[in-house]
Amino acid sequence: MDTRDVLLVDAFTAEPMAGTPAGVVRDADGLSDDQLAAIAGELGASTTAFVCESDRADRRLRFFSPTAERDRSDHATVAAFAALFERGGLEAGEYEMETIGRTRDVEVKPDGTVWLEQGEARIETVSPEYDEVADALGIDAATLRDVGADLPMAVTDTGEPWLVVPVNYFEHLSRVDPDLPAVQDLCERVDAVGLYAFTFDTIGGEATLHGRGFAPSRGVTEDLVTGTAAGACGAYVRSEGALDNTVDQVVVEGGHFLDRPGTVRVDTDGLEAWVGGRAVTTMDGSMTVPDADEDDDIIEI
Incomplete structure (x- = not known):
């Protein structure tokens, strides 16, 4: 069993219970696709962002809905970078983010506002x-x-x-x-x-x-x-x-x-x-994730 910190973060708002909620897992390295999908399903947000290390960029983000992986999610990106900034995982500045098939530029302002390149x-x-x-x-x-x-x-x-x-x-x-x-x-x-x-x-x-x-x-x-x-x-x-x-x-x-x-x-x-x-965290907790070869349900603690 593995336990990971999980967040629910409301994006495009500075007030809780507003904007668009996203799940955020700040350290998703080592989790299988099935585990990522199960966490997203358990959190229940429209999209959960999983932050991983990257060889091509400063961070790699993977996005899962409760039913499938997605190639992008702007609100979940804002949520993830805002959560990393809030908890000291990164400083204000410019970053490259790897997603499926491309990299995108992200900028975090000193007030916590996250800017994301669309194209x-x-x-x-x-x-x-x-x-x-x-x-x-x-x-x-x-x-x-x-x-x-x-x-x-x-x-x-x-x-x-x-x-x-x-x-x-x-x-x-x-x-x-x-x-x-x-x-x-x-x-x-x-x-x-x-x-x-x-x-x-x-x-x-x-x-x-x-x-x-x-x-x-x-x-x-x-x-x-x-x-x-x-x-x-x-x-x-x-x-x-x-x-x-x-x-x-x-x-x-x-x-x-x-x-x-x-x-x-x-x-x-x-x-x-x-x-x-902007974004604001509304839930901060942990989730126990079964091993990749186990069929047990995920248990939220």
């Missing part, structure tokens, strides 16, 4: 019928046409392709009641992983956008606070010239309709994007 922005305008998109979201088509005259719908990819859909006012975004099969069909036709509806009408005075993400192809009715979609949306509005020059960073708020409010900061010139955010 080059690929933006393609699409033209589904307003009535079809509105029906999929359960809102009036006029709420899309009103803003769509100046800001068309697009599939934007800074790491994952999202269908970004501008909505005129927060009041209408708050009324979204998605028809998930219709959302999935729409996303599949434009090769997007999900639909991200957003508005410039926000709750917080600092925020630039309020967004809500829906990814039924992944079994996600509504995402909490998603870095990949926020980064894609931030690059999109910057590239479309929808922001004036006084806006340095795009501040994307979300999660309010799931009682998990959070904020993603996006640094983008419209050609590439970085996302950043």
Whole structure:
């Protein structure tokens, strides 16, 4: 039997029980794939980040959902680096992170904010019928046409392709009641992983956008606070010239309709994007992991 320290860390927030939770195992060297998957399943977060040594970078991160390994997770990356910084595992500075198939740049600021490289922005305008998109979201088509005259719908990819859909006012975004099969069909036709509806009408005075993400192809009715979609949306509005020059960073708020409010900061010139955010640990404990050849259940202590 092996015992490992485990954490639950809420990413894209400085307040506990907000943002998007991730599991974090700060020392995962020596664990088998089955053990990693079992720990992720026991913790139950949408993603658990496992921190390992790397021959190619400063750290290697592996990401597991309760059911499968993932090639990336922005919120779990923020959670992992924030937890390492908080516990003295690394200092403020710039780092390289190895993931499946690539390395990515990460920067930790002295205040604990973690910035993560997403990548080059690929933006393609699409033209589904307003009535079809509105029906999929359960809102009036006029709420899309009103803003769509100046800001068309697009599939934007800074790491994952999202269908970004501008909505005129927060009041209408708050009324979204998605028809998930219709959302999935729409996303599949434009090769997007999900639909991200957003508005410039926000709750917080600092925020630039309020967004809500829906990814039924992944079994996600509504995402909490998603870095990949926020980064894609931030690059999109910057590239479309929808922001004036006084806006340095795009501040994307979300999660309010799931009682998990959070904020993603996006640094983008419209050609590439970085996302950043804070994180807070909500659970600190240990987990007993059966040997790789044992069939016993994992026991949390």
